Amino acid sequence: xxxxxxxxxxxxxxxxxxxxxxxxxxxxxxxxxxxxxxxxxxxxxxxxxxxxxxxxxxxxxxxxxxxxxxxxxxxxxxxxxxxxxxxxxxxxxxxxxxxxxxxxxxxxxxxxxxxxxxxxxxxxxxxxxxxxxxxxxxxxxxxxxxxxxxxxxxxxxxxxxxxxxxxxxxxxxxxxxxxxxxxxxxxxxxxxxxxxxxxxxxxxxxxxxxxxxxxxxxxxxxxxxxxxxxxxxxxxxxxxxxxxxxxxxxxxxxxxxxxxxxxxxxxxxxxxxxxxxxxxxxxxxxxxxxxxxxxxxxxxxxxxxxxxxxxxxxxxxxxxxxxxxxxxxxxxxxxxxxxxxxxxxxxxxxxxxxxxxxxxxxxxxxxxxxxxxxxxx
Numbered sequence: 001x002x003x004x005x006x007x008x009x010x011x012x013x014x015x016x017x018x019x020x021x022x023x024x025x026x027x028x029x030x031x032x033x034x035x036x037x038x039x040x041x042x043x044x045x046x047x048x049x050x051x052x053x054x055x056x057x058x059x060x061x062x063x064x065x066x067x068x069x070x071x072x073x074x075x076x077x078x079x080x081x082x083x084x085x086x087x088x089x090x091x092x093x094x095x096x097x098x099x100x101x102x103x104x105x106x107x108x109x110x111x112x113x114x115x116x117x118x119x120x121x122x123x124x125x126x127x128x129x130x131x132x133x134x135x136x137x138x139x140x141x142x143x144x145x146x147x148x149x150x151x152x153x154x155x156x157x158x159x160x161x162x163x164x165x166x167x168x169x170x171x172x173x174x175x176x177x178x179x180x181x182x183x184x185x186x187x188x189x190x191x192x193x194x195x196x197x198x199x200x201x202x203x204x205x206x207x208x209x210x211x212x213x214x215x216x217x218x219x220x221x222x223x224x225x226x227x228x229x230x231x232x233x234x235x236x237x238x239x240x241x242x243x244x245x246x247x248x249x250x251x252x253x254x255x256x257x258x259x260x261x262x263x264x265x266x267x268x269x270x271x272x273x274x275x276x277x278x279x280x281x282x283x284x285x286x287x288x289x290x291x292x293x294x295x296x297x298x299x300x301x302x303x304x305x306x307x308x309x310x311x312x313x314x315x316x317x318x319x320x321x322x323x324x325x326x327x328x329x330x331x332x333x334x335x336x337x338x339x340x341x342x343x344x345x346x347x348x349x350x351x352x353x354x355x356x357x358x359x360x361x362x363x364x365x366x367x368x369x370x371x372x373x374x375x376x377x
Contacts, residue, residue: 003028004028004029004030004165004193005022005027005028005029005193005194005195006022006027006028006029006030006193006194006195006196006197006357007029007030007031007032007182007184007193007195007196007197008022008029008030008031008032008196008197008199009032009172009175009184009196009197009198009199009200009207010032010033010034010198010199010200010201010203011031011032011033011037011152011156011166011168011199012033012042012043012044012152012199012201012346013043013044013148013151013152013338013342013343013346014199014335014338014342014346014349014350014353015031015033015197015199015200015350016031016037016152016153016155016156016159016346016350017071017155017346017347017349017350017351017353018197018199018333018335018349018350018353018354019031019155019156019159019164019166019350020075020155020156020158020159020162020164020350021350021351021353021354022159022164022197022353022354022357022358023159023162023163023164024162024354025354025358027354027358028163028165029159029163029164029165029166030164030165030166030167030193031156031159031164031165031166031167032167032170032172032184032186033166033167033168033169033170034168034169034170034171034172034203035168035169036168036169037152037153037156037166037168038149038152038153038156040309040311041275041280042201042202042203042275042311042312043201043202043311043312043313043314043338043343044148044149044151044152044201044343044346045148045149045309045311046148046222046262046309046311047147047148047149047253047256047262048145048146048147048148048240048253048256048262049145049146049148049343049344050089050143050144050145050240050242050251050253050344051065051068051069051072051084051089051143051144051145051146051344052065052089052140052143052240052344053065053066053069053106053107053110053112053140053142053143054091054103054104054106054107054112054114054138054140054143055102055103055106056091056098056099056100056101056102056103056105056106057102057319057320057341058102058106058320058368059105059106059109059110060365060368061106061345062106062109062110062112063110063364063365064345064348064349064352064364064366065344065345065348067348067351067364068344068345068347068348069084071347071348071351072084072146072151072347075151075154075155075158075347076154078154078158079150079154079157079158081147081150081154082147083146083147083150083151083154084144084145084146085144085145085146085147086141086142086143086144087143087144087145087237087238087239087240087254088139088140088141088142088143088144088239088240089139089140089143089144089239089240089241089242090122090126090129090137090138090139090140090238090239090240090241090242091103091137091138091139091140091241091242091243091244092122092129092131092135092136092137092138092241092242092243092244092297093135093136093243093244093245094134094135094136094244095135095136097244098244099242099244099249100136100138100244103138103140104138107140112140113140113141113142114138114139114140115138115139115140115141116136116137116138117136117137117138117139118136118137119131119132119133119134119135119136119137121137122136122137125137125139126233126238126239127232127233128231128232128233128235128238128298128300128301129233129238129241129297129298130296130297130298130299131297139239143239143240144239144240145240145253145254146343146344148343151343151346151347155347155350170186170187171186172184172185172186172200172207173185173186173187173188174190174207175196175198175207175208177326177327177329177332178192179329180194180331181193181194181195181331182194182195182196182329182331182332184196194331195331195332195333195357196331196332196333197332197333197334197335197353197354197357198326198332198333198334198335198336199334199335199336199353200336201312201314201336201338202217202272202275202312202314203275203276204314204334204336205217208326208334211326212374212375213316213317213322213337213371213374214317215314215315215316215322215336215337216271216314216315217271217272217275217312217313217314217315218268218269218270218271218272218312218313218314218315218340219269219270219271219272219278219310219312220264220265220269220310220311220312220313220340221264221282221286221287221308221309221310221311222262222263222264222308222309222310222311223262223263223264223282223287223290223305223307223308223309224260224261224262224305224306224307224308225260225261225262225263225290225294225301225302225303225304225305225306226259226260226301226302226304226306227255227258227259227260227261227300227301227302228300228301228302230300231300232300233300235254235255235258235261235300235301236254236255236256236258237254238254239254240252240253240254242266243293243297245293245296245297247289247292247293248265248266248267248268248289248293249265249266249267250263250264250265250266250289250290250293250297251263251264251266252264252298259306260305260306260307261298261301263290263293263294263298263301264290265289265290265293266340268289269313272312275312278310280310281310282308282309282310287305287308290303291303291304313338313339313340314336314337314338314339315337315339315340316336316337316339317374318373319339319340320337320339320368320369321335321336321337321338321339321342321345321349321369322334322335322336322337322369322370322371322374323335323349323352323353323356323366323369323370323371324356324369324370324371324372325356325371326371330360331357333353333356333357334371335349335353348364352364352366
């Protein structure tokens with residue numbers, strides 16, 4: 001292992017991007033993934049992910065999103081495949097709700113193009129949506145969705161093209177912090193390397209059990225629901241959509257097959273004690289809230305899914321990402337706690353991780369995401 005400059009542990013959304021950016025900076029990279037590349041057992045799967053800039057979660061994310069858009073387009077050109085579909089994103093909610101008010105604030109502060117729609121305009125433009133009279137629509141035309149598994153595989157292919165050694169089906173049995181290197185154990189053998197990037201998602205606590213930051217893993221389910229044959233809405237041409245309702249926040253994507261649409265609840269989710277022991281089959285009652293949302297807001301869509309998927313949200317205590325050195329080790333960068341809204345950022349988070357490791361600081365203003373905000377030293 002001494003032949004490598006840095007080990008990247010976990011090759012999902014962030015890890016695959018970090019491996020690529022490190023290799024692009026000339027580092028000899030070993031990337032380790034316990035499952036297959038682009039697997040469906042963690043967080044970076046489910047065909048599609050929403051990407052948007054008018055960010056209600058916090059305006060400080062927007063500079064990262066500007067760069068993320070650029071990086072996704074660069075990766076698509078490199079891979080020769082369309083990864084980012086600019087279908088637009090429609091947000092629906094009360095004007096004084098978190099989603100609409102926060103998105104308008106980010107748009108105002110950063111000059112992002114958005115269009116406000118009153119309830120009647122929303123229903124006229126998108127007849128498949130039922131927008132209540134006390135709610136408005138906010139359309140961001142330059143937003144859209146990413147092809148999630150293709151993004152991960154494209155980063156892996158690009159990293160390998162630059163000489164990175166990426167190994168799947170390789171479990172890191174132990175990860176040890178040392179003053180000037182790290183030690184990992186794989187296949188019962190311990191190896192050392194000068195530096196590491198830890199991007200293990202729901203498995204972070206298993207590799208860093210004494211972390212002072214409590215990361216909570218939540219189980220999240222999605223369904224692909226049938227489109228009514230009598231629907232007047234072309235569900236392949238709608239924007240991605242997110243509804244903030246009294247019952248929770250729900251989102252969906254344009255139809256990819258012309259027969260079904262993917263819809264899920266962003267809020268809620270049962271806490272997972274051990275991701276390796278979690279049964280990923282989806283029970284019908286887990287999608288009850290989504291079915292009720294569909295009946296109220298997307299009546300052209302059936303409430304019994306044709307297929308389902310289970311993934312994990314790894315939540316930080318404040319639901320903002322964690323990226324930076326961990327503990328007192330300048331040569332170990334950790335990225336975790338993406339809290340269910342992070343995949344769109346994975347291209348730029350991988351770049352930031354490489355900058356922190358190589359340069360000691362990031363070019364973009366990402367200090368608000370440091371682990372140290374929780375008091376760790």
